[in-house]
Amino acid sequence: MRSFALLTCFLLAPALAPARAAAAPPAPPREAPAAASRVAIVEADADDPLVREAATRLKAELGAAGFEVVVVPRAGGGDVRAALERAAQDEGAFAAAAIFRSRAGAAADLWIVDRVTQKTVVRTVEVAGAAAPSVMAVRAVELLQASLLEANLLASRARPDGGADGGGAAVPDDVRRWMAPVRRQAAADPAAARPGMFAGLGVEAGLVALLSAGGIGPALGPALRLSYGTAADGGSAADGGAGADGGTGADGAGADGAGAGGTGAGGTGGVLPAGLAARLTFAGPALAPALEGALGTVSVRQEMAFLEAVWAPETGGAVSPVLSAGVGGFHLFISGDPLPPLRSATGEVWSVAATLGAGAGLRLTDRAALLLDVHAIVAEPRAVVTLGGERLGTAGRPTFAGFLGLLVRP
Known part of the structure; x- marks a missing residue:
């Protein structure tokens, strides 16, 4: 009986096989691979061997990246x-490129137009040496990537429905994959993504401390700075006392009259790269302890204003060096309180001043930083304080100034 059943199955198997095949669901069709995105290379200066070879190498570079290149x-x-x-x-290309020999002959101009950002960028590169064609091709690829990467437009323009914002073309999937390592590298490099410390308009408020090598100070006062970046002659002294017997003299030499001394103060006469900014600094009034002499005391007040060029190179970290140089004005005002029978008097000196500074900035956020810098200030004319002929300071x-402030960029 068992032998009869096995024989029956053997005989019916060929007939049942087509039925089972017909009952099985059809296999899904295999999707055709997506067409590669196109890049157009506009042939220019075809008679120039260097340009022709550079264009050939550029075609190879883009072809190796998986794009279809048309000349x-x-x-x-x-x-x-x-x-x-x-x-x-x-x-139907997402970008077009061209290489031209510049008029100088020793350089070439790389032109890139990409339809994603709707921008045209141009870079001039040196073409000296045997490796010039390779260098030109690599630079052209880098230029295209930089154009696509700007402002992270690859992420902002692509929408789930495949459209694009701002009038640009949608970002093809293979272009997005090609740019992924570049975007990751830019995201890992803080210096590439964030603006400079002095980029745009900045307002800094803080304190200034002054100390003169001639004995005036230390003095403390407020400071205000305005920044934007990618940043005469003759003093005089006035007799301010009522009927002061003393006088004021040039170069700080106080003159005595009729045996009575006065208070004197006088003088002798006389589109940015990255990280650079212009800065306007106002400091004061800075008040110092009174200067004491044999005939009394003198109170001192100082103010200054400078127009500076500031450089804060990007380090990629939280702290960046800050270097500055500038010119401006320095003002010193004094008020004497002499012992009787001398009477009080006031005086002032206006000077032209130059300043050199160095310090550091600590980033708190992308728009706020804490700045600390020290300046050496040289003024002409020099301010000299005297009381009754006695030189007090x-x-x-120079005068040394230390600034501590909070910089905020709106």
Whole structure:
């Protein structure tokens, strides 16, 4: 009986096989691979061997990245940008490139138009040496990547429905994959993503401490600075006392009259790279302890204003060095309180001053930083304080100033 059943199954198997095959669901069709995105290379200066070889290497670089590269001859002269835009549109390319020999002959101009950001960028590179064609091709690829990376437009323009914002073309998937390592590297490099410490308009408020090598100070006062970045002659002294017997003299030499001394104060006469900014500094009034002499005391008040060039190179970390140099004005005002029978008097000196500074900035956020810098200030004329002919101190040869402030960029 068992042998009869096995024989029956053996005989019916060929007949049942087509039925089972017909009952099985059909296999899903295999999706065709997506077409590679296109890049158009506009052929320029075809008679120049260097440019021709550079264009060939650029085609190889883009082809190795998985793009379809089409070479478009350039018709006549005309506008380069218009020719690139027309080539990209006609060929359905997301970008177009061209290489031209510059007029100098020792350099070449790389032109890139990308339809994602709708921008045209140009870079001039040196073409000396045997490796010039390779260098030009690599620089052209880097230029295209930099254009696509700017402002993280790859992320902001792509929408789930495949459209694009701002009028640019949608970002093809293979272009996004090609740019992924570049975007990760930029995100890992804080210096590449954040603005400079002095970029744009900045307002800094803080304190200034002054100390003169001539014995005036220390003095403390407020300071205000305005920054924007990618940053005469003759003093006089006035007799301010009522009927002061003493006088004031040039170069701080107080003159005595009729055996009575006065208070004197006098003088002798006389589109940015990255990290650079212009800064306007106002400091004072800075008040110092009174100067004491044999005939009484003198109170001192100091103010200053400078226009400076500031450089804060980006280090990639939280702390950046800050260097500055500038010119401006220095003002010293004194008020004497002499012993009887002398009477009080006031005086002042206005000076032209130069300053050199160095310090550091600590980033608190992308828009706020704490700055600490020290300046050496040299003034002309030098301010000299005297009381009854006694020299009590000088300022401006040099005066040291320390600034501590909070910088905020709106």
